[in-house]
Amino acid sequence: MKNTKKIILITGSTQGLGKITATELAKEGHQIIIHGRNKNKLEKVRNKIIQITGNNNIDIIVADLLSLEDTVKMSNEIITNYDKLDILINNAGAFFNKNREETEEGFEKTITLNLFAPFILMKSLADLLAKSDEGRIINLSSAMHKRGGKPNFSDFQLKNDYKPDKAYGLSKLYLIWISRHMVSYLKDRGINNVTVNVCHPGAAATNFGQDADKGFLFNLIFKVALLVMDKPEKGAMTSIYLASSPDVKNVTGQFFGNRNNIQKPDDRYYSKINEQKVWDYCIEITKKYL
Ligand SMILES: NC(=O)c1ccc[n+]([C@@H]2O[C@H](COP(=O)([O-])OP(=O)(O)OC[C@H]3O[C@@H](n4cnc5c(N)ncnc54)[C@H](OP(=O)(O)O)[C@@H]3O)[C@@H](O)[C@H]2O)c1
Structure with missing residues (x-):
């Protein structure tokens, strides 16, 4: 019989949407890897999820996704410790301060957390996801x-024209574009059993x-x-x-708002050329770390 239990990695699952997603998917009996940057917080969340769901298969992984080095280390740990990965949920994300800030590695923070980190995880975990029946x-x-x-x-990293909403908006726009690109990247590598979709969770009262x-x-x-x-x-x-419904088994490259509602994202500035520019920029920035 086919094993229906999945291995699911959810970034930023110490609170908010990620924590709820982890808890609900744990209720279905899957093996969940919860991620955060604070080990104590993660351990508390793990205990809580086990207590609520009775599912002991909750692993933790610690990484600060504002560090590209740490993000790559995290993906290497996953590759070492798991034979396959069924689902990667790039959930961690943030809206930053009114003044532009850079990470210790010298990159603008919003673009780093909301774009470079999911880029690294998608790209470096692609082969592990391909080992799933249905990644x-x-x-x-x-x-x-x-x-x-x-x-x-x-001025990709908004050195000359930074505003927090602009940085956040562009990081989330580029995330849609690199997700589309990931669909063709997988196809070009002969990986036909991994889908890539993007969602907007609505406006939800989290932290x-x-x-x-x-x-x-x-x-x-x-x-x-x-x-x-x-x-x-x-x-x-x-x-x-998107993680659990059989309805989306073969759906890829889509933007979902409000559960099963496929929407058209704002494509005012979209073109294949621009998609490629963002992808190439992510490659250029991250290649030193990968
Ligand atoms: N809530 C909304 O209305 C809304 C609307 C649209 C989109 N979204 C998107 O939905 C996602 C989840 O948001 P949320 O509302 O659940 O936010 P949240 O409550 O602030 O949770 C964010 C999660 O990301 C983690 N995180 C933040 N910075 C990190 C870093 N440097 N390294 C590792 N982990 C980090 C946080 O971990 P710590 O515990 O370490 O802080 C936390 O677990 C985000 O991508 C957000 O952009 C949210």
């Missing part, structure tokens, strides 16, 4: 991908963006929005659906 990559974008404005490829100093107006908007946003359980529904 799935799920990338969390955002409706804010419409709000980044026109991409400027000569998302609450701790950043985004400037007076954004700080206020983020606080007030909490009162009217969806419950995180609703926000996590699309990731859970």
Whole structure:
């Protein structure tokens, strides 16, 4: 009989949508690898998930995705410790401060966490996902991908024109584009059993963006929005659906909003050439680490 238990890696699963996604998928009996950057926090979350679900197959992996070196180390650990990976959910993401900040490796933080990290994980775990009967990559974008404005490829990391919403919007737009590119990358490598889809979880009342100093107006908007946003359980529904529903077994390269609702992302600035530019830029930045 075919083994229906999956091995599922969910980045940023210490809180918010990732934690709910991990808990719900653990209820289905799958082996879940929860990820975060703080070991103590992760251990607490693991214990809680085991307590709620009765599923002991919860592993933890620690990595700061603001470090490309750490992200590559994480993917190497996964490759060493698992024979296959069925589902990769690139869920970790953040909205940063009003002033532009760089990582210790010298990259703008928003683009690093929301774009370079999922790029590294998708690309370096592709062969492990190909060992699954039915591999799935799920990338969390955002409706804010419409709000980044026109991409400027000569200032990719927004050295000259940084605003936190612009950086966030563009990082989530580029994530859609590299997800599309990943579909052809897999095909070119003869991998036909791994799908790649992107989703927008809706506006969900998590801790998302609450701790950043985004400037007076954004700080206020983020606080007030909490009162009217969806419950995180609703926000996590699309990731859970994409990870577990047989309906999307052969669906790839799509953008999902609100569970099973395939939408058209904002393609104002999209072209195959621009998709390739973003992909090539990710390769150029990450090659030293891969
Ligand atoms: N909530 C919304 O309304 C909404 C809307 C659209 C899209 N999204 C997207 O949905 C995803 C999940 O958001 P959420 O609302 O659940 O946010 P959240 O509550 O802030 O959770 C974010 C998760 O990412 C992890 N993370 C942050 N920085 C990290 C780093 N440097 N290294 C490793 N892990 C890191 C956090 O871990 P720590 O515990 O270490 O902080 C946490 O587990 C994000 O990609 C976000 O952009 C959310």
